[in-house]
Amino acid sequence: xxxxxxxxxxxxARGLAEAIRGEANPARDYxxxxxxxxxxxxxxxxxxxxxxxxxxxxxxxxxxxxxxxPIGRVDxxxxxxxxxxxxxCTYGDCLRVPASDGLSLIKAKARGGDIRMVYxxxxxxxxxxxxxDRQVVFFAIGFETTxxxxxxxxxxxxxxxxxxxxxxxxxxxTPSAISSILESPEVRRWGTVPLDGFIGPAHVSTIIGSRPYxxxxxxxxxxxxxxxxxxxxxMLAIRMLIRQxxxxxxxxxxxxxxxxxxxGNLKAQQLVAEVFEMRKNxxxxxxxxxxxxxxxxxxxxxxxxxxxxxxxxxRSVPDHKACECGAILRxxxxxxxxxxxxxxxxxxxxxGSCMVSSEGACAAHYTYGRYKDV
Amino acid sequence: xxxxxxxxxxxxxxxxxxxxxxxxxxxxxxxxxxxxxFAKHLGNDYLAQGDxxxxxxxxxxxxxxxxxxxxxxxxxxxxxxDIGCLSVHGTINDVAxxxxxxxxxxAAFIVEEGFKISDLVLIVQSMATAAKAxxxxxxxxxxxxxxxxxxxxxxxxxxGVGVVAPxxxxxxxxxxxxxxxxxxxxxxxxxxxxxxxxxxxxxxSPIVSDTAALxxxxxxxRSSGADIHVLRDPTRGGLATTxxxxxxxxAVGMMLQEKALPVKPxxxxxxxxxxxxxxxVANEGxxxxxxxxxxxxxxxxxxxxxxQGADAAIVGSVHEDEHHFVQMxxxxxxxxxxxxxxxxxxxxxx
Numbered sequence: 001x002x003x004x005x006x007x008x009x010x011x012x013a014r015g016l017a018e019a020i021r022g023e024a025n026p027a028r029d030y031x032x033x034x035x036x037x038x039x040x041x042x043x044x045x046x047x048x049x050x051x052x053x054x055x056x057x058x059x060x061x062x063x064x065x066x067x068x069x070p071i072g073r074v075d076x077x078x079x080x081x082x083x084x085x086x087x088x089c090t091y092g093d094c095l096r097v098p099a100s101d102g103l104s105l106i107k108a109k110a111r112g113g114d115i116r117m118v119y120x121x122x123x124x125x126x127x128x129x130x131x132x133d134r135q136v137v138f139f140a141i142g143f144e145t146t147x148x149x150x151x152x153x154x155x156x157x158x159x160x161x162x163x164x165x166x167x168x169x170x171x172x173x174t175p176s177a178i179s180s181i182l183e184s185p186e187v188r189r190w191g192t193v194p195l196d197g198f199i200g201p202a203h204v205s206t207i208i209g210s211r212p213y214x215x216x217x218x219x220x221x222x223x224x225x226x227x228x229x230x231x232x233x234x235m236l237a238i239r240m241l242i243r244q245x246x247x248x249x250x251x252x253x254x255x256x257x258x259x260x261x262x263x264g265n266l267k268a269q270q271l272v273a274e275v276f277e278m279r280k281n282x283x284x285x286x287x288x289x290x291x292x293x294x295x296x297x298x299x300x301x302x303x304x305x306x307x308x309x310x311x312x313x314x315r316s317v318p319d320h321k322a323c324e325c326g327a328i329l330r331x332x333x334x335x336x337x338x339x340x341x342x343x344x345x346x347x348x349x350x351x352g353s354c355m356v357s358s359e360g361a362c363a364a365h366y367t368y369g370r371y372k373d374v
Numbered sequence: 375x376x377x378x379x380x381x382x383x384x385x386x387x388x389x390x391x392x393x394x395x396x397x398x399x400x401x402x403x404x405x406x407x408x409x410x411x412f413a414k415h416l417g418n419d420y421l422a423q424g425d426x427x428x429x430x431x432x433x434x435x436x437x438x439x440x441x442x443x444x445x446x447x448x449x450x451x452x453x454x455x456d457i458g459c460l461s462v463h464g465t466i467n468d469v470a471x472x473x474x475x476x477x478x479x480x481a482a483f484i485v486e487e488g489f490k491i492s493d494l495v496l497i498v499q500s501m502a503t504a505a506k507a508x509x510x511x512x513x514x515x516x517x518x519x520x521x522x523x524x525x526x527x528x529x530x531x532x533x534g535v536g537v538v539a540p541x542x543x544x545x546x547x548x549x550x551x552x553x554x555x556x557x558x559x560x561x562x563x564x565x566x567x568x569x570x571x572x573x574x575x576x577x578x579s580p581i582v583s584d585t586a587a588l589x590x591x592x593x594x595x596r597s598s599g600a601d602i603h604v605l606r607d608p609t610r611g612g613l614a615t616t617x618x619x620x621x622x623x624x625a626v627g628m629m630l631q632e633k634a635l636p637v638k639p640x641x642x643x644x645x646x647x648x649x650x651x652x653x654x655v656a657n658e659g660x661x662x663x664x665x666x667x668x669x670x671x672x673x674x675x676x677x678x679x680x681x682q683g684a685d686a687a688i689v690g691s692v693h694e695d696e697h698h699f700v701q702m703x704x705x706x707x708x709x710x711x712x713x714x715x716x717x718x719x720x721x722x723x724x
Contacts, residue, residue: 001643010633010707017707047708102390110392231706347716348396348403349384368710371699 007230008046016235017051023242030056031194032241033331035178036201037064037359038229044364046231056238059193060361062177062286062329063201065142066093067353067360070283071317073170074099076307077139080168081105081113084310087131089116089124090139091146093357098350100317105139121153128157128165137306141170145203147295148268151275154297154304166306169297172282174204175212176293180284182220186332193331197223197241199234202256207272209264213252220250227255275301283316285353286329325352328361335362336373342366386410400610400656401715405619424623425546426468426606427534435540441468442533450497450527453567454582457530458500460658463587464609465534466508470589471605471661473544473596474536479505481532482516486525497528508587510534542596548603549624553692554670556663558591558677559584559685560636561613562655566644577647581640586659591682598676600669607661611715614653616662617700618714627695630702630712634689654715664692 024030034040040060043049049058062068074097081088088105095106095117109115114134118124121138128136140150150167157165178198186193200213205226213224223244227237237255244250254260275298282294297305306312319325323345324338335341335354345351347363354360358367386406396403413421420428427441445461455463462479469476481501485494505512512532563584570579588607595602604624608616613635621628637645637652645652659682665673670688677683690702700712 001639001646004646008706010705013706045710046704046706047710048706050708051706106394106396107392110394344384346384347713348406363716367713367716371697371701371709371711374697 004230007228007232009232012232013051013235016232016239020056020235020239020242021053023239023246024053024056025246026055028055029194030196030242030245031059032056032197032199032238033059033061033181033195034199034234035061035063035174036199036204037067037357037361038201038203039199039227039234040064040361040364041359042229042231042234044368047368048231048234049369051235052238056242059195059331060328060364061181061198061331062284063143063174064354064357064359064361065146065172066097066357067325067329068172068177068284068286069094069097069141069170069353070285071099071319072283072315073168074105075317076312076314077105077137077168078103078108078113079312080137080306080310081108081115082111084135085114086135086137086310087114087116087127088137088139089118089127091119091141092117094139094141096350096356097353098356121149122156125153125156125160125162125165128162129160132164135164135166138165138167139170140167143172143174143201143204144207147171147272147276148207148265151271154275154301155271157304158301166304166309167297168306168312169276169295171276171295172284173293173295174201174208175216176290177284177287178213178216180287180290180293181330182216182222184330186330195222195331196245197225199237199241200224200226200252202226202228202233202260205254205256205260205264207265207268210252210254210260210262211264217250217252223250224252225255226252226260228258274298285319286326320351323352325354325362328354335365338362342370399715400615403716405714423545423547424619425472427472427474429472429538429545432537437538437540439469439472439474439536439538440533441465441472442531443468444529444531446526446529447568448526449568449571450493452571452583454564455585455658456497456500457528458497459504460583460585461530461532462501462504462508462510462512463585463658465532466510466587466589467607467661469534469536470587470592471544471607472536472538473542473605474538475593476508476510476534476536476589478535479510479512479532480514481512481530482518484518484520484525484529486520486527487522489527494528497530504587508589510587544602544605546604546606546620546623549620549626549664549692550603550666551626551692551694552667553603553664554667554688555617555628555630555690555692556665556670556674556677556686556688557608557613557636558588558661558663558683559659560638560641561608561657561660562637562641562645562652564658565612565655566641568656569648569650570644577644579640579644581638581644584657584659586682588659588661588682591677591680592661594680594683595663595673595676598672600673600676601666602663602673603666604664605661608657610656612652612654612656613662614651614700614712615715617712618698620664621698621700624692625698626692627698628690628692628700630690630700632702632705634687636685636687653712667691
């Protein structure tokens, strides 16, 4: 595949691995967090870790949309389907996130809920258009990348005058999650999570640009390299981070210059600002309640807000006692440190959300890397 | 970490559980349903063989093979085929990969009230053409009609019977360390052809299903004289799931070479686009063969000499591994597990 195979070239990878080995200072360790689940997946799927020297370690971050979705939000979606009788649409992975009472959306579907997987928010709007006598709710999740399409869907529904379409908005913001990690006592006070830099997600930056990360680089003295999702992108970003650390620099660099610039996609930003506003508080799985970390629908579009249309009070639900997803999402623990990893909690029966999406740290390790544990 | 080696640690919830779509996806959830429910209650020596068909005793020194398969594909008509020819090919292949010459088929139809007779005509004509081309007649059948809304157009179940020559024994239990793994052609064509025409996707692609009866190719492979240990058609769950089944049945490990896997560029691109892995996408006209190392080149040549095996390739090898892992050396130079299909293969979100 043109423009893809070039970024998965084994020869180039070996050369780059050699260069990383040459530049990494053997007298110290490097700990980098790949924020995004897309990077976690690429690292696991292509075996990138095998090519890195032992003193360069990758910590899996919380940037997987379904992993940070709290149980209470999935419960709301299930209630909409089972109690309010709506047609609930959402993206694929979301169907398997474990919720209360042993349910998930896929199990709620088996219990008679009208739950559909869609590939795009536009499909949910089309479904509402075709079925005027059904209430259709789009369960909108994800970071900045998936937010503009939801904004488009709401504007489209408004333009069509749809009375049977609404959105359960759970869109969250990348920079808030990064600051929560940097502010966590494990990183800031105790230093139990050594963190020398971040790999930032390129697709998020195609929307928001690289500018929002400049604050972290400056304030916390942590280098950030925005990188694409092909394995060579990740390796190049690691090399750029090592260089910054070695030279004592902490700035935002852009590995993904083929699509990202400093300002991002202004049109998309404008669209998002028109439809959404900041939520004061939002609960994240594993990171707790973070201020100004998520979006809600502006009052101007209130008729498309499922939280206003249906009686949906939010109830926070604690994680399973043995589940370490919270600590794993903060980089404090690794999947294999969790007692129920691979025993009680497997991709077939996920207990925690990190085992759900192929981008979750636990699922990625279980699916691609668990041969290393035996 | 010894517990992680179990294929699934949580037993099926027989009291409160409900069937969900993953139980039919061909992956680990389905294997668990079969093992903990069907095999538990229906178990016998033949069922315990665990292959796609059962090898049965017959009078004289020959043996019978019997296999059955239900077809519920949606949409019913897709590029390269339809549910009719698919239901003939699928069962013929399940009989043939057991090393048998397929002889007869049965066909049972469950048709939904309101289904267009003209569509049923097309489907039955397609079955007739496929059966005739394969030389395997449909000799008995059954027809049921269910109320509107109780079935998705038409479901077809076919059962096939064949005979195995004396002395021959191909089974998923016979892979040995040192053996070589071959595939007969490009992977994922059928599954992606179906995905491309599913209503919700709407992308155009030149991909057509590979649905085909493989007993001709298999006969050519048999007459090459190569020492074949295992033959199987990697349908639902794709090559990855089929190899995991064999690894478990034979209690071995496997190592694939990513660069050696034949995948059409269009299939690769469509998978990339949807976040799918061709290793898990269904095939309906491909087979995977495991043979003794010394015969691998001979078998490969025999496969390539047949039109259905023109793109055949050696893709990996079998080794000892008490954990029965299927692994792969990635084109990138790393190593990873090629696990069972987990749940349905759903596109990633972003």
